[in-house]
Amino acid sequence: MTTATLTTHTAARVDDAVKVYGSGDTAVRALDGVSVDFPAGRFTAIMGPSGSGKSTLMHCAAGLDTLTGGRAYIGDTDLGTLDDRRLTLLRRDRVGFVFQAFNLVPTLTVAENITLPSDLAGRRPDPEWLDALIDVVGLRDRLHHRPAELSGGQQQRVAVARAFAGRPDVVFADEPTGNLDSRSGEEVLGLLGDAVRRTARTVVMVTHDPVAAAHADEVVFLADGRLVDRMAHPTAERVLDRLKAFDSTQSREAGPS
């Protein structure tokens, strides 16, 4: 009890993570020995070229997929030691997800979509938490609408509320603004930042957008399945410069075309 506040917790981390898809000649080494930690109460962005392993890293760190080698932890729990049932329970109780496609259920209202994971688990989400969350995402006047009656930004805000409804330790978001215009994207990013700062949640977000990444406390960069850099207190400009450096390295390696 007394030591808990003395250390910086890690909400999630992977140690020497390797992920190989397929086998033989067609095997793809999507993660090639990645070690990275996602500190509790922080907003971390994952960036890197297409195919660099960002989604794979997120899925393995979140327990949606399993590693070929190395270890993945949520808090102190080594995901590799859990059987399917315990992994499902851990995901349900401690992890939230937001995807690029909002994945809302069209026949359910906004309110029903937000509480769906809890309803399926036979639980009642903390009413005060839910009430505050609905204000944070600004959906109080849309609770009885169905997804088709909402804008893209509003739909993604529902997906964000759903991810946080069960008070997870960590929320993983894979390009949550990828399908949104810049204004809706800003709203969703503001929400994720608020969730971190106001409710001390941990957010890990994959993005291609330097402006989106600048909302994070830190950016980690992947290239070819490896962690190649980390940047604290990112600005859109510095992130963009870092990404340009990737492009020039890659074109040098590929030779003149």
Ligand SMILES: Nc1ncnc2c1ncn2[C@@H]1O[C@H](COP(=O)(O)OP(=O)(O)OP(=O)(O)O)[C@@H](O)[C@H]1O
């Ligand atoms: N299910 C799969 N089977 C085989 N190969 C896969 C599979 N999923 C991903 N890969 C490969 O693994 C590598 C990393 O993919 P991943 O989806 O993690 O990249 P990413 O960084 O998220 O890319 P993007 O920015 O395009 O979303 C790619 O070469 C991809 O083709």
Ligand SMILES: [Mg+2]
């Ligand atoms: Mg991806």
